[in-house]
Amino acid sequence: MEKPKDKKWILTDNPAIKFEDNTVGRLKKQIWDASEEEIDAILKEYDIPSEPELGKAGTYIQNTPRVKVIEKRRKNDIVFVPIGCTENHGMHANSGLDTFMVTQILEG
Template sequence: MMTENRVPKGYLPTKQPDLFFEDNAVGRLKKEVWDASDAEIDAILADYGVPAPVEWAKPGAYIQTTTRWQVEENRKKNDIVFIPVGCTELHGRHLPSASDTLYVSAICEGVRRFTAKSGAPINLAL
């Protein structure tokens, strides 16, 4: 049993003695989220419009549901395209086999809503 919190070189400690984050930009961001209060997490999620209904059929949300002229205008502002892909696999009898794809789609949709606030939404493709 670990009695003291020994932090390996290049890692950041947490209040949990066996959990560390790398001391780099990604690790510091992960630690910030890990240490965030429920209110701080709610505020972050609100910035991304989460939770929200699925947008697969929402006009303008995906390239396939956006008029061609608007796709061209969007691409001038932001040429990044996210293609949400997840495994199709058995997750037990209680979940659909598309769970991974549904989760990543919701994340990408949140990023699209967040970037749309700045006037340069990312593009999504099915």
């Protein structure tokens, strides 16, 4: 039986952190080495963070007049319902964190 070739690794200053020497690994290393300004520029390029949709009328069933909901559902009957736990995440975070995270993923 032939042994698989050892992967080549890209090392960092932290011995616990290394990246595979491939396209994705090199990209991860580039981000790892990036300054905060470079990361901010990358995020801005992809419009992250984007403005939340919750405050925009007509985005969610909860903020859309019923007549518009009926009209929209005739065009597209797919409805995403973000569901997450409401739980104690500690004194530093709100209890709806999971639901808010799922909502942001759906908005993306």
